[in-house]
Amino acid sequence: MSQKSKLRVLFCGAVLQNFFDLPSGEIGKVWAATGEMLKGIRDLPGVEILGTIDDDQTMVGTSPNGWPWTFYILADVPDRDTVVAACNLFRTIEIGEHRLWRYIRVEARIGRELVIPE
Numbered sequence: 001m002s003q004k005s006k007l008r009v010l011f012c013g014a015v016l017q018n019f020f021d022l023p024s025g026e027i028g029k030v031w032a033a034t035g036e037m038l039k040g041i042r043d044l045p046g047v048e049i050l051g052t053i054d055d056d057q058t059m060v061g062t063s064p065n066g067w068p069w070t071f072y073i074l075a076d077v078p079d080r081d082t083v084v085a086a087c088n089l090f091r092t093i094e095i096g097e098h099r100l101w102r103y104i105r106v107e108a109r110i111g112r113e114l115v116i117p118e
Contacts, residue, residue: 006048006076009083010109011041013071014063019103030103033095037104038073040089046078047086063105070104076113083108 019030042049053072063070077083087108090101 004078005112006046006078007080007083008111008113009075009077009086010111011073011075011086012069012107012109013073014105015070016103016105017062020062022103029095030100033093033100034104036093037089037100040093041073041075041086044077044082044085046082048076050074050076069107080110083110 019027022030041047051074055068055070059068059070077086087106090104090106091099093100095103
């Protein structure tokens with residue numbers, strides 16, 4: 001019996017205007033929640049983080065609708081349910097009376113590894 005291939009997933013995150021509207025004293029709470037989300041994705045069973053990119057030094061302000069995104073996480077993920085669980089972190093991690101998705105939008109692009117011929 002062959003082993004089921006993992007999904008190759010690109011999690012794309014966009015920092016939203018609500019983040020930039022926060023008083024400076026509130027920003028640290030969002031960063032802490034973002035760290036919790038990143039560790040949460042990393043620690044999901046069977047997830048292997050292959051790489052990350054953060055555009056924060058060369059992209060200032062909010063991400064427009066769609067591309068480009070503020071940050072990216074490339075991972076191998078065992079199944080679609082795990083991808084959904086990763087995205088659900090944005091819905092469940094609390095920052096005061098709000099959830100993380102008030103400040104960061106996520107989209108998961110699901111595919112397979114593109115194998116480069118030898």
